[in-house]
Amino acid sequence: MSARRRPISWVLSLALLPVGLAGQEAPGSVATALEALTLPGAIRMALEYHPAIGETRARREAAAGVLSQARASLLPSVLSDASVARHQEPMLVEPLHGFDPTMAPSFDRKLVRGNLTLSYSLYDGGARGARIGRAEAGEAMASAGHTASQMDITARVTAAYVGVLSSVELLDAAVRQREALEAEKERVSQFLAEGKAARVDLLRVQATLSQAEAVQISVRSRLGVAQGRLARLTGLSSAEIRGQTLTGVKLGSLPAQGAPQAMEKAMEANPDLSLARQQLAGAASGVREAEANFFPSIQIAGAYADFGALEGGHTQEWQGTLRFSYPLFTGGAREGERDRAVAEERRASEALRRVELAVEEGVEEALASVLETGARREALERAVEQAEEVARIEVLALEVGAGVQTDFLRAQAELFQSRAALAEARHGEVLAGVYLARVMGDLTLSWVQEHMEVVR
Numbered sequence: 172m173s174a175r176r177r178p179i180s181w182v183l184s185l186a187l188l189p190v191g192l193a194g195q196e197a198p199g200s201v202a203t204a205l206e207a208l209t210l211p212g213a214i215r216m217a218l219e220y221h222p223a224i225g226e227t228r229a230r231r232e233a234a235a236g237v238l239s240q241a242r243a244s245l246l247p248s249v250l251s252d253a254s255v256a257r258h259q260e261p262m263l264v265e266p267l268h269g270f271d272p273t274m275a276p277s278f279d280r281k282l283v284r285g286n287l288t289l290s291y292s293l294y295d296g297g298a299r300g301a302r303i304g305r306a307e308a309g310e311a312m313a314s315a316g317h318t319a320s321q322m323d324i325t326a327r328v329t330a331a332y333v334g335v336l337s338s339v340e341l342l343d344a345a346v347r348q349r350e351a352l353e354a355e356k357e358r359v360s361q362f363l364a365e366g367k368a369a370r371v372d373l374l375r376v377q378a379t380l381s382q383a384e385a386v387q388i389s390v391r392s393r394l395g396v397a398q399g400r401l402a403r404l405t406g407l408s409s410a411e412i413r414g415q416t417l418t419g420v421k422l423g424s425l426p427a428q429g430a431p432q433a434m435e436k437a438m439e440a441n442p443d444l445s446l447a448r449q450q451l452a453g454a455a456s457g458v459r460e461a462e463a464n465f466f467p468s469i470q471i472a473g474a475y476a477d478f479g480a481l482e483g484g485h486t487q488e489w490q491g492t493l494r495f496s497y498p499l500f501t502g503g504a505r506e507g508e509r510d511r512a513v514a515e516e517r518r519a520s521e522a523l524r525r526v527e528l529a530v531e532e533g534v535e536e537a538l539a540s541v542l543e544t545g546a547r548r549e550a551l552e553r554a555v556e557q558a559e560e561v562a563r564i565e566v567l568a569l570e571v572g573a574g575v576q577t578d579f580l581r582a583q584a585e586l587f588q589s590r591a592a593l594a595e596a597r598h599g600e601v602l603a604g605v606y607l608a609r610v611m612g613d614l615t616l617s618w619v620q621e622h623m624e625v626v627r
Contacts, residue, residue, distance in 0.1 A: 207415065207416050207417075207418050208412075208415040208416070208417050208418065209417075209418045209420075209625070210328075210329060210332050210417075210418070210420050210619060210623055211616060211619055211620050211623075213328050213332050213401065213404075213405050214324075214325050214328045214329070214616050214619060215616060216405040216406055216407070217324050217325075217327075217328045217404045217405050217406070218321060218324060218325070218616065219406075220405060220406030221324050221404060221406075223320050223323070223324060224317075224320055224321060224324060226320075227313070227316050227317040227319075227320040227321075228317055230313045230316065230317070231310070231313040231314055231316070231317050233313070234306075234309045234310040234312070234313035234314075235310055235313075237306050237309060237310070238303075238306040238307055238309070238310045240306070241302045241303045241305075241306035242303055242306075244292070244299050244302070244303070245299070245303075247289055247290060247291035248289070248290050248291070249287070249288070249289050250286075250287075250288045250289075250290075251285070251286065251287045251288070252285070252286050252288075253283070253284065253285040253286070254283070254284050254285075255281070255282070255283050255481065256281070256282050256284075257280055257281050257282075258280050258281075258282070259280070260280070261278035261279055261280050262278060262279065262280070262282060263276055263277070263278060264276075264277040264278065264279050264282060264478055264479060264480050264484060264486070265277065265478035265479070265486040265488075266478065266488075277480070277484060279480035279481070279482070281480055281481035281482070282478070282479070282480060282481070283477075283478075283479050283480065283481055283485070284476070284477065284478055284479075285476065285477040286474055286475070286476045286477075287474065287475045287476075288472060288473070288474040289472065289473045289474070290470060290471065290472035290473075291470065291471055291472075292468065292469070292470050293469040293470060293471055294466075294467070294468060294469040295463060295466070295468045295469075296462070296463035296464070296465065296466025296467070296468065297459055297460075297462075297463045297466070298459075298460050298463035298464070298468075300459070301456045301457070301459035301460035301463060302456070302460055304452070304453075304455075304456035304459070305453045305456035305457055305460065307452075308449045308450070308452040308453030308456060309449075309453055311445070311449040311452075312446055312449040312450060312453065315442045315443075315445040315446040315449060316442075316446055318442040318445075319442035319443055319446060321615070322442060322609050322612075322614040322615070323609075324404070325605075325609075325614050325615070325616065325619065326605050326606065326609050326614060327404060328401070328404050328405065329601065329602065329605045329619070330602060330605075331397065331400045331401040331404055332401060332417060332420075333420070333598035333601050333602060334397040334400065334401070334598075335394065335397045335398055335401055335412070335417055336417055336419060336420075336598060337397075337594050337595070337598050338390060338393055338394035338397045339394065339417070340590075340594040341390050341590075341591055341594055342387065342390045342391060342394060344587050344590040344591060344594075345383065345386050345387040345390055345587065346387065347587075347590075348383050348583055348584075348586070348587045349380065349383045349384065349387060351562070351566070351583050352376060352379055352380040352383055352580075352583065353380065355376050355569070355576070355579060355580075356373070356376045356377060356380060358569065358570075359372050359373045359376055359576070360373060372576055375576060375577075375580070376576065376580070379580050379583075379584075383587075395409075398412040398413055399412075418625055418626070419625070419626030420601060420623045420624065420625060420626060421597060421600070421601060421623070421624050421626050422541075422545075422600045422601050422603075422604040422622065422623065422624070423621075423622045423623060423624045424622075425541065425604060425607070425622060430534065430535065430538060433534050433538060433607075433611060434531060434534050436611050436612070436613075437530050437531075437533070437534050437610055437611045437612060438527070438530065439612070440611060440612025440613065441530050441610060441611065441612045442612055443526050443529075443530065444523075444526055444527065444530055446526075447519070447522055447523040447526040447527075448523060450519045450522065450523070451516070451519040451520055451522075451523050453519075454512070454515045454516040454518070454519040454520075455516055457512040457515060457516065458509070458512040458513055458515075458516050460512070461505075461508045461509040461511070461512040461513075462509055462512075464498070464501075464505045464508065464509075465505060465509075466497075467495060467496065467497035468495075468496050468497070469493070469494070469495050470492075470493075470494045470496075471491070471492065471493050471494070472491070472492040472494065473489065473490070473491045473492070474489065474490050474491075474492075475487065475488075475489045476488055476489070476490070530610060533606075533610035534607075534610055534611065536606075537603065537606045537607035537610050537611075538607065540599075540603035540606065540607075541600070541603045541604055541607055543603075544596055544599045544600035544603045545600055547596040547599075548593070548596040548597055548599075548600055551589060551592050551593040551596050552593060554589045554592075554593070555586075555589045555590055555593050558582070558585050558586040558589040558590075559586060561582045561585070561586070562579075562582040562583060562585075562586045564582075565578050565579040565582040565583075566579065601623070604622065605619075608622070
């Protein structure tokens with residue numbers, strides 16, 4: 172009894188296999204080829220469409236504007252203003268700088284005034300340079316964030332793309348298994364009608380066929396989910412994704428490099444590390460800006476003014492100013508701002524250490540995953556060939572009456588399992604390569620085009 176139920180339990184276990192498998196699209200696939208969609212094409216569409224890219228691009232442009240604003244403080248400012256006022260009682264037309272008894276000052280109810288003022292900060296304790304440094308760090312952070320977002324979208328599209336391919340390949344394997352079981356059901360039904368088979372043989376194959384149908388339904392459902400995920404990333408509709416055949420991909424040869432070289436490359440080019448470093452640089456500039464409050468500031472200013480009445484009689488004069496300021500008491504505000512800035516710098520430093528540890532771990536995991544999935548794919552390719560041969564022999568044995576049905580069902584289940592595992596290994600190898608490129612800071616559309624090979 173246990174021998175008869177064993178193949179059924181195997182088929183039941185296959186329903187739990189992850190759909191996020193990977194592999195080339197097999198012959199006889201259920202997808203209808205209306206228009207081929209390639210992985211680089213899908214990535215290109217996502218980089219143009221996805222809002223995460225637009226968001227980081229806008230953030231980078233905003234950071235560039237902040238930097239331009241901060242650098243403007245290196246130049247003097249020039250301000251002009253003018254006013255026309257009507258007073259209830261006559262007012263002095265121009266300032267009374269001195270008193271001459273022989274000349275009465277001019278009065279009028281309608282006055283016109285204009286000023287042209289130039290000012291420049293000679294010294295502010297380094298606050299200006301610190302603000303510029305923080306703005307430069309902010310722009311670099313935004314640029315690193317944009318690069319990281321592009322890499323993340325590229326990785327997500329690749330995962331969704333191979334997820335669809337895996338579901339298609341798994342569904343194709345399920346269809347093949349069902350066809351083999353239906354053929355066996357037909358054979359047993361014919362033998363049962365002739366009195367050459369027991370009814371339990373028919374029940375056994377029907378039960379196994381029902382489980383295979385359930386697996387096929389589950390895979391079809393997950394295929395729809397995978398297609399929807401890819402559609403949302405690329406901006407295509409689900410119908411457009413279903414109407415296209417996705418071109419199969421596999422990981423090509425990667426440059427030979429050991430862990431030290433890969434680690435060094437990641438520490439230089441990983442965008443998450445770059446972002447963390449710039450956050451620390453910005454926090455350090457914030458500390459310098461807060462400490463500048465403990466120093467005096469010196470400004471110079473010059474103005475050229477025009478005074479007159481609306482009917483005329485204008486007078487011009489110039490003035491110059493040297494202003495020195497220093498806050499004697501702020502109620503602890505300066506100390507609090509400095510303490511906040513120092514704590515923020517310490518937080519950014521710890522965040523950088525955390526990212527460095529994560530990158531080191533990511534490089535080690537990615538290198539191990541690339542080696543593991545490559546070796547696993549090669550082993551499973553041999554396993555599929557062997558399982559196909561076993562299944563073929565069991566079919567021939569049944570046809571000549573020398574086989575056992577349970578052996579046939581077991582062979583079919585093992586073949587399906589091997590095909591599903593091979594699909595997982597093939598596309599798992601693709602994702603491992605993408606993850607390695609992501610953690611090393613190499614994952615771009617050009618990298619995908621160079622290292623991903625098309626499988627027809």
